[in-house]
Amino acid sequence: MYTIGIDFGATFVKMGLVDDFGKVYFRRKIETVLSASRASLIDAIICNIRDIIEISGKSVSGIGIGVPGPVDSKKGVVHYFPNIKGWEGVRLKSILEKKLGLRVELDNDVNAMTLGEFVFGAGKNCNNLVCLTLGTGVGGGIIIDGKLYRGGSMCAGEIGHMPINETGPKCNCGGIACLERYIGNKYILERAKKTFGNNVTLEALTSLAKFGNKKAITIWSDVAQKLSVALTEVINLLNPDKIVIGGGVGKAGELILSPLRKQIKVRAMKDQAVHVKIIAAKLGADAGIIGASLLLKT
Ligand SMILES: [Zn+2]
Known part of the structure; x- marks a missing residue:
């Protein structure tokens, strides 16, 4: 059976046909910002879905879509997108279902990625999983007893907005001293610039650390400590x-993971610390598409 997975990001909308083994075919990519309006972006998405179905010649059982913001996944309604204007209260599920005549399931992008890693990626063969995305924001998805945990108003998993200090900088979410406020990419970069100048990038910071630069290694191990x-x-x-x-x-890989594992051994309760495996995500750029396609199976 084939499904279509859509990874709806603030920069690109990526989609593809996904088989039962998590393989992606007939990839499509639309620039989110190029669309003049919400309606034209939805039209472009529909057009590409029809194209994939036609060209592949496969019968498609439904469409899963992971979006960059909070949603009501039961009703299929977007609450809002923090980084794209004009999406407040959009009934995306029913709009797409009506136009395409196919079942559509909607969730936030981190939940979709969590499902992807859980079923086909680094989270395979376990029942209780926490998936973290480190980027501009710090997102989290939770699987408990083999099922995605969404919480009472479907907003669970906001690990990036857990405070790590009693006092500290104010966060965009309204909170104080949130994890994201220390290890969101902007804040890591701010710190790196103080040491390496304004042209430094996170990729450069990773390379420097890999070549043994002590100051770069320290920045990454501080990220690990906060985390x-x-x-x-x-x-x-x-x-x-x-x-x-x-x-x-997260591409800094072991530069974060290795000091992180050591810190967890010191800080967390013994049984839990010994049990948990802390590992890098496996699905890479396809995680969003694969994960979104799995929304039809939850
Ligand atoms: Zn916050």
């Missing part, structure tokens, strides 16, 4: 089997 405070709370609370870490900042 370890929030993850200790997650680990003590949920006792996950695995924590999977992805996203752009």
Whole structure:
């Protein structure tokens, strides 16, 4: 059986046909910002879906879509997108279902990625998983007893907005000293610029650290330390089997993961700390498409 997965990002909308084994075919990519309006972007998405179905010649059982903001996944309604204007209260599920005559399921992008890693990626073969995306924002998805945990108003998993200090900088969410306020890519970069100048990038910071630059290594291990405070709370609370870490900042890989594992051993309760495996995400750029396609199976 084939489904279509849509990874709706603030920069690109990526989509593709996905088979039962998580393989992606007939990829399409639309620039989100190029569309003059919400309606024209929805039209472009529909047009591409029809194109994929026609060219592939496959019968498609439905469409899963992961979007960059909070949603009511039961009703299929977008609450809003923090980085794209004009999407407040859009009934995206019913709009697409009416136009395409196919079942559509909607969730936020981190939940979609979490499902992808859980079924086909680094989170395979476990029942309790926490998935983290490190990038502009810090997002989290939670699987408990093999099922995505969405919470009372479907906003669970906001690990990036767990405070790691009693006092500290104010966050965009309204909170104080949120994890994201310390390890969102903008803040890591701000710190790196103080040491390496204004032209430094996160990729350069990773390369410097890999070549043994002590100051660069320290910046990454400080990121790991901040992360370890929030993850200790997650680990003590949920006792996950695995924590999977992805996203752009996550590409620093072992520069973060290795000091993070050490910190968790020191900070978290013994049984939970020994049990949890902290590993890098596996699905890379396709995680969003594959994960979105799995929304039809939850
Ligand atoms: Zn916050």
